[in-house]
Amino acid sequence: MKKLIYFALTIISLGLTTSCTSDDNAMDKGTTTNPDTSELKTKVLEQKVDNYNIVIYSNVKEFYAPSTTPILVEFTDVDNPNNKDFSDAAMSILMHMTMNNGHKMSHSAPMLQLTPVKGSTNKFQGEIMFSMAGMDLEKNYWEITLNAKNKEVKIATKVKTTVKNGIFYDRNNIDSIQGSDRKTLETFNVDGVKHFAAFHLSNKYKVGNNDIAVSLYKKGDNMGMTFPEVDNLIVTIDPRMPDMVNHGVLEGIITLKYNTNTKQYEGKLPLSMTGYWFLNLVIKNAAGEIIAGQPVGKDSDGKETVNGDKFLDLIF
């Protein structure tokens, strides 16, 4: 008899205690989403000039091409860490190549000039559109020229770097998503002139509508030294998940709007879940004719799984 009572008491007390501790369902467990690539925290390059130390951070371990690579340049005074008063930071970039015949040549690439990071006087952020790879610091490499001022002292230096060949998702091989580099720079030709579509760094992606920006540049007339912005084309994006039967979010495509202030094509990108997103890119001229890329097409089963050859991508 007593045992029965103990049994009942045990059941009840067990129930009450477990019920208080079983709240394992808090949100933001953080295991299901991929690392945030919006923060530039990986140290890629470092160089000393006089008593200044210059560090370049990015969101990749190693630069690759083609890519739109955000960088953060930090200046520090080795002798006086409290001296953080830097200004007028600017960069220019050059790709140096040596031809097979020994002939040397160089060209530049589009970029977003350095601007001060909000709330800081020694950090500057910009983007470099590495248009090709170069893995030899003697013959084929990229050179970033940095200028700045520390109070009245001028700082000038050249930083050399290699840029590897990026490995990108191949739309004909779903397994190639694994280990791929993010496709942030796409190229296309208009009337024989090389154009670039650069996918700018965004804030941390979220499930929902995300602000994104794409810039279009074209190769200028002066041997690849200038890359004027292009404002008269139409940029459309169709976000797809190739490893989930290529589903999208919206029926149809998203058209970005050209912003004359930022000189970028801007819009809201809806992402309905975390994961790998293929952004099928179609560029049209002002008349609405497609000049680069193809809309997502149907396969033999009538499913929209055939992606175009121009794209950008992201993982979050």
Next chain:
Amino acid sequence: MILKNQYITSILLTLPTLVLAQNNQDTLTNKALEEVVVTHFSKSKNLVDKKPLASVDDYLSKQENITLVRRGAYAWEPMINNMAIERTRQTIDGMQIFHACTDKMDPITSYVEVNNLDGMDITSGSQGSMFGATLGGSIDLRTRKLTFTEQKELKGQVQTGFESINKQKIVGGNFDFTSKKFYASGSIMFRDADNYKAGGNKEIQYSQFRKLNASGIIGYAINTSNSIEAAVIYDKATDIGYPALPMDVSLAEAIITSVKHTYAPTESWIDKWETKLYYNTITHRMDDTNRPIVPIRMDMPGWSDTYGAYSTLSTTIKEKHHVSINANTYYNKSLAEMTMLSSTPGSSNMFAYTWPNVKTNYGGLTIKDHWQIDDKNSLMLSGTLGINFNHVSQKGVDQLGIFLNDNTFKQNKTRTVGNFAINYERAENVWFYGIGVGYGNRAPSVSEGYGYYLFNSGDRYDYIGNPNLKNESSYEGNFFLKYATPAFSTKLSGSIFYLDNYIIGVIDPIYNAMTYGGLGVKKYTNIDYAIQGTLDWNFTYNIDSNWKLSGGLTYSYGEDSNKNTLPFIAPLAYRTSVDYKYNAFRTQLSLKGNAVKNNAAEAYGEVRTPSYAIVDWNANYEFHIKKQSLNVGIGVENILDTYYSTYADWNKIPNPGRNFFVNLSYKL
């Protein structure tokens, strides 16, 4: 057909002879009148059945106004007046418990067992608002009640059973101990079932389940008028197959706890004052690991936690007004996730919240007055007013922002909900009749308001919640007419509901299907209105003290403002049974069926359902062995081994074929 009929007739004829051979003592009694004064609205159903170890779902399926949507052998979804959980109120002893599955795999009725329960109160329509606003009605499952006894008493029973159709093994037991100051009771029940076989011996894959349920109650009498009681129910089901769905459930677990204070003075204006605090937590793990071929592996766990309290005071004013006042509050947190495991090795998984941490706070007050005007006339008045507050996580706002192209969506939303009902009844000799009107107003459910890509495998659309939905309301009219004499009783009853701002998924063509094989996206929307109604006729004829004949017919109707039939509206349903009893022996042969359903809700993915009819037989005998007794129940369900599916079988999964069962209860 002729052959079949002969089969039935021969069983009918052999039954009495079998019985007569066994029994020849005891006088015969007629208890047919006991149930006569059941009103149209609140019916308390006791769990007495010919099949004592039937599932709670089986019991529910035999109740008036209740139909069940079946997705497998386990956890059927109860509907009242053809309305599902969003439009009804389903509670256990007045406790709010919210299912944790975004696909309705776990109605709260799946978290109890027959040996937890005394009965169930089923109320049709707006009268059912005792524990919160409702449109279609309410089910309150009543757990076992114990009383303090002068003498110490200990009762117990062990139960076991077997069903042939899915090799279901049932073992369980329970005990009740009562004394002057203290009582305790405990129960345990375990079921283990393999796949069942449909008519023609066709095995239905993924229809297995296993369930363990345990409960405990202790009560203590502080003094003659005050007592407290603590109760807990623990339910854990594992390896549950859902043959009608693309996914199964590896775990469905509930812990339901409560503490109750009862004040029942003898000399006071208060008849009874009951206050309860409760907490329950549900974990639901849905996945497709057992399915060999899937386009993409998915993990979809869900959690639902509820804290609540209520206080009910009943009093009698001038011996005519039986008034009860209920103050009720609860807090619920519903969270569910979806992870799609990429088929590409090493690639990142896809993730979203299907219920993005939705919190609901409710507070409400209900007043009921059963006014016995005189011997013949009575009036039932009830009113509920409640505040429903929702809060959704920022992630939820971001997610749903894709589908709402404006900034009207805020994290917080407060709504006023409520009910009002008035029913008049009159008794005149053998005639009883009543009419009533009602109004109900409800908030959208978590799925309707905040759901995110909830795939409905019935119509193959992904459903998206809409936090800006308006409340849905109902205007209800009902009546009943009953004739009752000891020998014969019959009742005709009906309800009609005009549902204003009816909430249902409407195709939004600008969005892309997410789920593999999905047709597109449906967004929950208020459509203009819908009309639903039921008309039920039943009779009981006590031929003599041994034989009883009963039966009935139910007609249901449901159409939206665009003249589309609503989903899950029953076709014409009928049932009839012959009962025979002799002393401790009872047996029943019954026939139930549905007419063809031609008016399928095509706009909502339904297809035509052919008619069917099923014959069941069962018998029950109680052997007395000194003070102990052994109850033996046996039976055959679906005797003709018919292969059939009903309108309420999700994706038309066939029902079980011929099933032999044995239930044994040994009372100590």
